[in-house]
Amino acid sequence: MILNVNATRMELQRIRKRLKIAVRGHKLLKDKQDELMRQMLSQINEVKEKRMEIESSFQAILQSFVLSQSELGRAQVEEALSLPTKKMSVDVETKTVMSVKMPVFKMAVSGNIISYGYLNTSGEMDVSLIEFDKLIVTLFTLAEMEKRVQLLADEIDKTRRRVNALEYKLIPNLQDTIKFITMKLAEMERSNLTRLMKVKDIVREH
Amino acid sequence: MTTAKIGAIGENDVMLIFKAVGVEVFPVENKQEASQILSKLAKEGYAVIFITESVALSIDADIKKYASKMLPSVVVVPGLKKRNNYALEKLRQSIIKAVGADVMKEK
Numbered sequence: 001m002i003l004n005v006n007a008t009r010m011e012l013q014r015i016r017k018r019l020k021i022a023v024r025g026h027k028l029l030k031d032k033q034d035e036l037m038r039q040m041l042s043q044i045n046e047v048k049e050k051r052m053e054i055e056s057s058f059q060a061i062l063q064s065f066v067l068s069q070s071e072l073g074r075a076q077v078e079e080a081l082s083l084p085t086k087k088m089s090v091d092v093e094t095k096t097v098m099s100v101k102m103p104v105f106k107m108a109v110s111g112n113i114i115s116y117g118y119l120n121t122s123g124e125m126d127v128s129l130i131e132f133d134k135l136i137v138t139l140f141t142l143a144e145m146e147k148r149v150q151l152l153a154d155e156i157d158k159t160r161r162r163v164n165a166l167e168y169k170l171i172p173n174l175q176d177t178i179k180f181i182t183m184k185l186a187e188m189e190r191s192n193l194t195r196l197m198k199v200k201d202i203v204r205e206h
Numbered sequence: 207m208t209t210a211k212i213g214a215i216g217e218n219d220v221m222l223i224f225k226a227v228g229v230e231v232f233p234v235e236n237k238q239e240a241s242q243i244l245s246k247l248a249k250e251g252y253a254v255i256f257i258t259e260s261v262a263l264s265i266d267a268d269i270k271k272y273a274s275k276m277l278p279s280v281v282v283v284p285g286l287k288k289r290n291n292y293a294l295e296k297l298r299q300s301i302i303k304a305v306g307a308d309v310m311k312e313k
Binding site: 040 | 208209210220222223225226227253273279283284285293294300
């Protein structure tokens with residue numbers, strides 16, 4: 001498609017510059033896309049394995065916890081856990097990879113997981129809580145990794161759109177327009193020349 | 207660097223164990239409650255939000271809103287109900303979106 005421009009030398013020069021920039025941008029974006037893809041592919045399997053591992057161990061812990069809960073009675077467990085001494089918060093730092101901002105979580109933990117006396121609760125509950133306490137650290141790594149994959153996927157999608165827009169739309173359009181303008185200018189040149197020759201002929205006859 | 211809070215949304219039974227490790231818990235019973243709490247937590251700057259699988263499935267559209275933002279990070283954990291592989295499905299979707307093919311299929 002030809003852009004809607006006047007066929008002048010100035011316009012031609014401008015479009016040539018634009019084409020140059022577009023080609024360069026296209027190359028850069030393509031490189032970015034490749035690198036993002038590489039990053040993403042290297043993480044997929046890792047995330048998947050981690051997710052499966054965590055899911056199975058979490059489910060086992062949860063089951064034993066709920067079992068102990070039914071053994072002791074709901075009210076008892078709720079009472080035991082009504083005032084947890086453990087406090088947890090997370091420090092968020094950002095890391096930039098290929099212009100994608102990613103969170104890095106650092107846990108800040110204080111207190112003890114067992115916040116109750118051992119008298120009224122069962123051993124299974126203690127065990128499942130302690131196990132969960134260990135697991136929660138890996139849950140944060142998982143949170144970080146999954147977010148990273150999501151953000152990368154998003155960025156790849158965006159970059160791909162840009163690359164395609166440049167490759168299949170803007171660059172061909174600019175090339176067509178350049179061709180159009182050069183042709184038009186050459187045509188004008190020729191018509192000018194013939195007109196001059198014609199005028200000269202007429203002048204000579206008189 | 208900022209310090210942020212951690213929250214968990216889900217069925218009451220599962221929430222107890224999160225409470226024990228010092229995560230702020232928000233037991234929910236229905237879809238409306240869950241989506242309200244999720245948007246509230248996101249607004250208040252919670253960095254990590256745990257959601258049980260069955261709840262996550264019901265508020266899928268709300269979770270999607272936060273997928274492309276840096277924070278919060280929504281982590282789906284299995285609950286006591288039937289498994290539905292929500293998280294792996296999400297992972298697969300984002301891969302298909304990025305790569306254009308399902309690279310996870312082979313395993």
